[in-house]
Amino acid sequence: MGTEEAHDDHGHHLPAVEDWPRGFGEASWWPFVTAAGAAGVYIAAALYILGRGDSAIVSPVAGPAALVATVGLFLVGLYGWVYHAFVIKFWDREADTQSANKLRWGMLAFLGSELATFGALFGYYFYIRAGEWGSMLVGVPNLTTSLVIGNTLILIVSSVTLHYAHVGIRNDDRAKFIGGLAVTLLLGVIFIGGQVYEYYEFIIHEGFTLTSGLFASAFFGLTGLHGLHVSLGAVLLGIVFVRALMGQYSAERHVSVSTVSMYWHFVDVVWVFLVVVLYVGAEVGA
Numbered sequence: 611m612g613t614e615e616a617h618d619d620h621g622h623h624l625p626a627v628e629d630w631p632r633g634f635g636e637a638s639w640w641p642f643v644t645a646a647g648a649a650g651v652y653i654a655a656a657l658y659i660l661g662r663g664d665s666a667i668v669s670p671v672a673g674p675a676a677l678v679a680t681v682g683l684f685l686v687g688l689y690g691w692v693y694h695a696f697v698i699k700f701w702d703r704e705a706d707t708q709s710a711n712k713l714r715w716g717m718l719a720f721l722g723s724e725l726a727t728f729g730a731l732f733g734y735y736f737y738i739r740a741g742e743w744g745s746m747l748v749g750v751p752n753l754t755t756s757l758v759i760g761n762t763l764i765l766i767v768s769s770v771t772l773h774y775a776h777v778g779i780r781n782d783d784r785a786k787f788i789g790g791l792a793v794t795l796l797l798g799v800i801f802i803g804g805q806v807y808e809y810y811e812f813i814i815h816e817g818f819t820l821t822s823g824l825f826a827s828a829f830f831g832l833t834g835l836h837g838l839h840v841s842l843g844a845v846l847l848g849i850v851f852v853r854a855l856m857g858q859y860s861a862e863r864h865v866s867v868s869t870v871s872m873y874w875h876f877v878d879v880v881w882v883f884l885v886v887v888l889y890v891g892a893e894v895g896a
Contacts, residue, residue: 638694644687650680651838662821685845692849717869721876724839728880731835735828735888746825751816753829753889761804762885765840768797769878772847776871782861784854791851794874798844805837825892832884839877846870 658673660666738746775790812818820830850870853859859867 638691640687640691640694642687644684644691647680647682647684647687650676650683654680659820688845713865713869714872717872721872724876728832728835731828731832732887735832738824738828739891741824746823747892749818749822750825750892751812751818752893754893755808757804757808757811758885758889761801761808762881764797764801764804765878765881768794768801769875771797772871772874776864776867779854779859779864779867780861787859788851788854791847791854795844795847795851798840798847798874802837802840802844805833805840829888829892832888836877836881836884839880843870843874843877846873 654673654677656673657668657676661668661670661672771790772794775787775794778784778786778790818826820826847870850859850867853866
């Protein structure tokens with residue numbers, strides 16, 4: 611590579627400046643920034659637990675502060691990653707079936723790792739379920755409320771509207787595509803708001819918190835992890851929606867719509883399984 615080329619940053623700011631060989635786009639640090647932000651969520655959860663009770667070894671505000679910082683880092687990394695990898699070069703690239711397939715397979719691999727993560731928590735739940743189950747449900751409020759039933763229906767409908775939008779772009783029907791995306795994003799935000807309200811009712815009014823026992827730790831661990839995934843999905847849907855409003859995507863070029871759809875359908879299926887096993891399972895076993 612010549613001196614002039616070596617100093618060419620291709621119009622991008624750090625941390626994505628070098629060309630990756632063989633057409634894989636830019637060598638970028640943004641995925642690592644995003645991963646660091648995601649990993650920080652677990653650290654924040656640990657700090658929150660360590661800051662509880664009379665024997666706390668860290669400040670009570672350490673956990674919430676770390677959560678805010680790491681979520682911010684995650685969102686910044688996600689923005690840089692998506693912007694440099696997809697948005698800025700959209701108009702310059704042609705449709706590339708091979709690269710699109712690689713991204714779809716990459717999403718499938720990611721969902722496989724997510725399935726393992728949820729599987730570990732479900733394994734913990736089934737482990738405690740095999741113990742003295744009756745005593746673990748002492749102080750647990752009624753879980754199968756109209757709120758969780760309504761939230762479940764909202765998430766199921768959001769999968770239908772996203773499929774509607776996906777079919778729209780594959781048929782080059784932009785009005786159908788954008789309308790379906792808008793409704794899906796709205797339903798996702800409503801679901802997140804419903805889960806926050808559910809937490810508020812349990813924690814403030816019922817006194818049911820993360821430290822209320824083994825079942826509580828499983829409940830908040832599973833529903834909290836899922837809530838984070840839905841929140842991430844809403845961010846991704848928002849990015850796709852903004853790109854759609856900018857005129858991007860077509861019947862030939864909509865790989866990110868496909869991958870985000872795969873992710874959203876995945877979190878919907880996980881939620882239905884979670885409701886049956888965790889919410890209804892606790893009521894049946896009580």
